[in-house]
Amino acid sequence: MLLRFTKMHGLGNDFMVLDLVSQHAHILPKHAKQWGDRHTGVGFDQLLLVEAPNNPDVDFRYRIFNSDGSEVEQCGNGARCFARFVLDKRLTAKKQIRVETKSGIIELDIRSDGQISVNMGPPRLIPDEIPFQAPAQATSYTLDVDGQSVELAAVSMGNPHAVLRVDDINNAPVHELGPKIEHHPRFPARVNVGFLHIVDRQRAQLRVWERGAGETQACGTGACAAAVAAITQGWMMSPLLIDLPGGRLSIEWAGPGHPVMMTGPAVRVYEGQVRL
Numbered sequence: 001m002l003l004r005f006t007k008m009h010g011l012g013n014d015f016m017v018l019d020l021v022s023q024h025a026h027i028l029p030k031h032a033k034q035w036g037d038r039h040t041g042v043g044f045d046q047l048l049l050v051e052a053p054n055n056p057d058v059d060f061r062y063r064i065f066n067s068d069g070s071e072v073e074q075c076g077n078g079a080r081c082f083a084r085f086v087l088d089k090r091l092t093a094k095k096q097i098r099v100e101t102k103s104g105i106i107e108l109d110i111r112s113d114g115q116i117s118v119n120m121g122p123p124r125l126i127p128d129e130i131p132f133q134a135p136a137q138a139t140s141y142t143l144d145v146d147g148q149s150v151e152l153a154a155v156s157m158g159n160p161h162a163v164l165r166v167d168d169i170n171n172a173p174v175h176e177l178g179p180k181i182e183h184h185p186r187f188p189a190r191v192n193v194g195f196l197h198i199v200d201r202q203r204a205q206l207r208v209w210e211r212g213a214g215e216t217q218a219c220g221t222g223a224c225a226a227a228v229a230a231i232t233q234g235w236m237m238s239p240l241l242i243d244l245p246g247g248r249l250s251i252e253w254a255g256p257g258h259p260v261m262m263t264g265p266a267v268r269v270y271e272g273q274v275r276l
Contacts, residue, residue, distance in 0.1 A: 010077030012217025012246025029069035036067030066212030073103035074158030076220020103158030124156035153229035161225035178209025217246030
């Protein structure tokens with residue numbers, strides 16, 4: 001069986017997108033791992049599945065697999081590509097859509113300038129909801145990583161994030177500390193790790209080690225988590241701009257209990273077919 005797919009990216013964070021509304025197939029973790037290989041497959045950071053909703057109050061169901069085959073709860077850059085995809089494929093005529101994910105419902109707004117805004121919902125800061133093992137909620141935590149004390153914030157944007165502040169984005173220990181923190185036992189579901197350099201009160205630079213994918217060109221939920229951490233600790237104020245290796249995202253957050261709004265581009269690269 002041949003399946004049509006679209007290759008897309010959001011600031012270089014790249015995706016294989018499958019329409020499972022008009023095509024019917026049962027996608028397994030092994031397929032994501034096979035297709036995700038950049039040498040023998042399509043190659044991507046994440047596989048995005050567009051499915052019919054289970055809930056009558058939403059327009060679509062949105063599922064995400066990492067290239068290692070693991071299914072994850074949320075992907076912000078993927079959400080923007082999801083919105084562009086369903087509009088381009090005429091699966092909807094709406095410019096504002098509601099999408100069901102493993103971690104809840106998100107709202108996508110396709111703007112007239114081509115940028116896409118995503119209402120990511122309120123962040124979760126209670127340790128058990130991240131999940132993160134800590135005796136009490138705090139704005140920052142100390143983690144023992146191979147005998148080294150690492151200060152970080154812990155935030156869930158529907159998926160878990162650790163945020164570390166660094167002085168130099170180019171020399172941040174992304175590949176040294178990223179995998180160690182990702183697999184740290186205090187993060188029982190593993191964790192995405194952001195390295196944040198603050199330029200001024202409304203602009204920052206960010207690199208992200210993504211759970212199950214390694215360092216990527218951009219991470220939308222990582223940018224949201226970094227913004228929440230920076231605002232919570234009084235380092236920055238909303239609205240703010242976050243520059244990632246692949247480009248810039250605009251983030252707005254009014255504070256606890258309010259949703260995080262993320263705005264950025266989504267680009268279609270090419271169409272193809274893959275054998276199931």
